[in-house]
Amino acid sequence: MVKIKMIPFLEPEEIDEKGEIAKITGPGVYTKINTPHGEKEVLRVPILINDDVKRIYTMNLTSQVNIARIYGDDTEKWVGKHIKLKVERMKVGKNVRDVIFAEPVKVEKQGKLLKEA
Numbered sequence: 001m002v003k004i005k006m007i008p009f010l011e012p013e014e015i016d017e018k019g020e021i022a023k024i025t026g027p028g029v030y031t032k033i034n035t036p037h038g039e040k041e042v043l044r045v046p047i048l049i050n051d052d053v054k055r056i057y058t059m060n061l062t063s064q065v066n067i068a069r070i071y072g073d074d075t076e077k078w079v080g081k082h083i084k085l086k087v088e089r090m091k092v093g094k095n096v097r098d099v100i101f102a103e104p105v106k107v108e109k110q111g112k113l114l115k116e117a
Helices: 061-071
Strands: 020-024 029-035 038-049 053-059 082-092 095-107 113-116
Touching (some): 053 061, 053 095
Antiparallel strands (some): 020 038, 029 038, 038 053, 082 095
């Protein structure tokens, strides 16, 4: 028997109000999901927060553009790069909810924020 290793999806509640630095640990994968408005494709990226918390980040289009602008549009080249995650409360459709955004950052080896990329 083969057991599947499940990595939980990143939730807004996991992000500190000041933001979190995460490392991209694998290339992004486009996945089709069903929504109330029909089927759509989303980009899912594996990340590591605080060097020990593995999550799958479903990256919104704004974050994809932010990251691709600096790291390029090939998600395989994002592996090993760092991103800053932050949460903003905003209207999505008819509802207001917390949305996770990402932007590229450069970090020192100790994991401290050096400067935004």
